[in-house]
Amino acid sequence: MEEVDRILIHSLRQTGTDVPEDVDSVKQFTSELIVEAVVRCLRVIDPALGNGLSPSLPPGMSARFRLGMSLAQACQDLGYKGEIGYQTFLYSNEPEIRSLLMFLVEKLPRESAEASSQPAGKSALLLKSIAAQIKAQLFLPWAPPSCRLPLLCQMQSPGLSNGFHTQPLSLPHRSRSSGKTLKEVKDYYRDFLLPVTAQPSQNSSVPASLLEQHALDLSAAQEWENEWNSQGLLSRLSPEDYRARKRARLQKRIEEQLRAAAQSCSDVQNASRSGPDLVDLLPSFGGGTVGDQLLTKGTRFTHTEKFTFTQDPEKAVQQMAAAVNSLPTSHQSEEDIRAQQQEELASMQQQLQQLSLHVDEVGGDIKKLTVAISKVSEELKQQEQSNTEKVATIRIKRQTVDLLPDADNNLAKLQALVDASSRRVASLSSQWEKHRAPLVEEQQRLKELCSSQELESSRKLSEIKGLHEKIRQSAEDAKKKEGLYKQLVTEFENLPKDVSRSAYTVRILEIVGNIKKQKEEITKILSDTKELQKEINNLTGKLDRTFAVTDELVFKDAKKDESVRKSYKYLAALHENCTQLIQTIEDTGTIMREIRDLEEQIETENGKKTLSNLEKILEDYKAIRQENSALAAKIREA
Known part of the structure; x- marks a missing residue:
């Protein structure tokens, strides 16, 4: 044990x-x-x-x-x-x-x-020690600062803490396609690129930035491995060709998006300009003159300015004269001038609001007219399509009407044409059948060849995937074994040198030898038990047979001789006594076995610590009674 x-x-x-x-x-x-x-x-x-x-x-x-x-x-x-x-x-x-x-x-x-x-190397040992320290700190109860011992003050002090702020880092890397780096890039890396610890603006951001960069590299490598295993192998291309094709597709998609965006921008600009219909409709709303000026998009201020300054010349002259007359003279007071300016400002604001409302109304009418024009254009297209279909129908009917006066000759000609067409179709079908049979055979052969090639390629692809998985598994196993080797070397270096390996070997050999001896003794005891049981069975059978023969012989003579009859009685009594003696011996063995079992049970019960457990139970019972009495007292107080 x-x-x-x-x-x-x-x-x-x-x-x-x-x-x-x-x-x-x-x-x-x-x-x-x-x-x-x-x-x-x-x-x-x-x-x-x-x-x-x-x-x-x-x-x-x-x-x-x-x-x-x-x-x-x-x-x-x-x-x-x-x-x-x-x-x-x-x-x-x-x-x-x-x-x-x-x-x-x-x-x-x-x-x-x-x-x-089986952790790996010195880093694993460091992680193990960190975990042990954290575990030890977690097991310590928290205490307020005024009640902390020196150890707790050292472990539970807040210390310096910094936020997790990351900044992008520039790291040297090789090109994936060629695996080489240009000389200019190497010069830049050597002469101008700052060290990683100097790139962030704050020193506290260096660990966070490194962790973020490492996580990005790992995620990119994992995404590439998943994409290559799922799509790259199916493309049957090398990794460099697959990357090149992916890059070309991405560039093409970007070009298409830019071209579509540029086309939409040009369409919007063209749509913002009014067409000739709008230019013709514009004078009727007083919005401008027909000429080289087009309806361009503008703000409400520009439209108001346009409506304000595109009036008749006479009105403009009158307004200018009024403005000249409204200039301040020396005889007018400042209050009159200010009141006059306020009145002019109010009138101009009112005029501006009216013009704005008029512009909004004109914009709404333009939208309605645009919708009406689009509807009319659709209806016009539908009418043109229906007219084209009707024209085609009329042309067919006209040709039919022209053939009616000479109907018999036309029917005969039409029948001749139909017969010639049918004969031509039959000849073409026979020629097609001649050409079709070898083509169908060739198609079947090519299909079978293609299917066999697909099966072979799929089998090879599955084998390649299996090989990739085995390579990855082998690499992981190699890393684990290498880490285990490093850890074992480290532990071996840390072990005391005074303990020799031979002592452990001798101990292991002794344990193995003891187990082997125990097995041999158990086997010997089992074989002896089987032999004894066999011998007992043989003796029991021999005794039964001897008694049966003796009983038969003595019983025959007991009918004639009185002394033989007494011998028969003594023989029966002897057999009964021997049977009782054998039964007594068997009962004695059974009792001895029960005694041994009881002794083992006594040892087992002694190992169960019954007395100490009973004492614990009594103590717990007293504690429960005390808790119950305390709870009852609290309930009574409440």
Whole structure:
């Protein structure tokens, strides 16, 4: 059991259970350690099942009972068939805990266990130490600053913190197509490109920028690998050709988008200009003169200005005269001038509003006319299409009417034409059949060849995919083995040099030898038992046969001689006594076996720590009574 307990303790430490170094047997496990070990195993096996459970025992007894029942239910959900309940965790015994831990360790995922036990290199050791420090800090309870000890002040101080701000970085890279870099680019990288630590504006942004750049590179590499495995292999092109074709398609699509955008812009500009119909309709609304001036898009201010300054010359002269007369004279006071200006401003604003309303009305009429023109254009197109169909029908009917006066001759000519056409069709069909048969055979042959080539190409493609997957898997295995090799070298360097390998080898050989001796002894005992059972069966059969023969012989003579009759009675009594003696010996062996079983049960019960568990139960019972009395007192006070 010692080796089994060591294996269990090693597996529990790998799951994150804090097993003390002096504990080397399941017998030394406390209730707190058992609960922590079970919860850690449940979290590794099924995180959804174990994350809701606490790895430490709560102080209250009712909470402890609830936690024990939850753990028992979780173990039963995983498939544990043994007897389990809250008493398994609170009042534990060695055999039950050993069987439960063996079940949970067997349920642990092998890959995660191997990955947790086989990290790679110095970086993995650093990550492991960081995780240990974080775990230690998480286990410490939080305390206010005034109550912190020096260790807590060191661990729970806020320290310096910076926001996660990233900035784009410029990194040297090679061209994907040729794999080489131009001399000018190399000179730029060597002479002008700043180091990565100097490119961000703040030093605190360097780690965040590096992490962001690394994440972008990884995502780009993963996207390219997925695209190449899904589409690139099907194209049957090399990676460089596939990239070139993809780049050409992207450039073509960009050109088409730019061309479409430029065409739409030109259409909008052409649509913004009024056509000749609008130019003809414009004078009727007083919007302008027919000439080289076109209706261009403008603001309300430009339209108002146009309507204001495109009036008759006489009106313009009159307005200018009024403006001259309205100039301030020396005899007028400033108040009159200001009042006159306010009146002119109000009249001009009113005129501006009227012109704006007129412009809006004109714009609405133009829109309505545009819609009407489009409808009329559609109707015109439909009428033209119907007229074209009617003209074609009329032409056919006219030709038919022209043929009616000489109907018999025309019918004969038409029949001759139909016969000639049918004969021509028959000859063409026979010629086509002659040409069609070899073409159909050639088509079938080419189809079969194409299908076989497609099957072969698909098979080769699947083989290529399999080879790519094997290459990727082999590369991952090589990386894992290389990391494991580095870790083992590091651990070997850290191991004490005074321990020799021969000691471990001798110990392993001794364990193997002891196991082999035990197997040989068990085999020998089994063979001896079989031989004894055989011998017992032979003697029993021989005894039965001897008694039957003796009984028959003595019984024949007992009818004639009185002394023989007494001998027969003595023989029967002897046989009965021997039978009772054999039965007594068998009962004695059975009783000895039962005694040994009872002794083993006594040892098992002694290992269950019944007395200590009974004391714990009494203490817990007293604690529950105290809690109940305290709750009852609180209820009475309330």
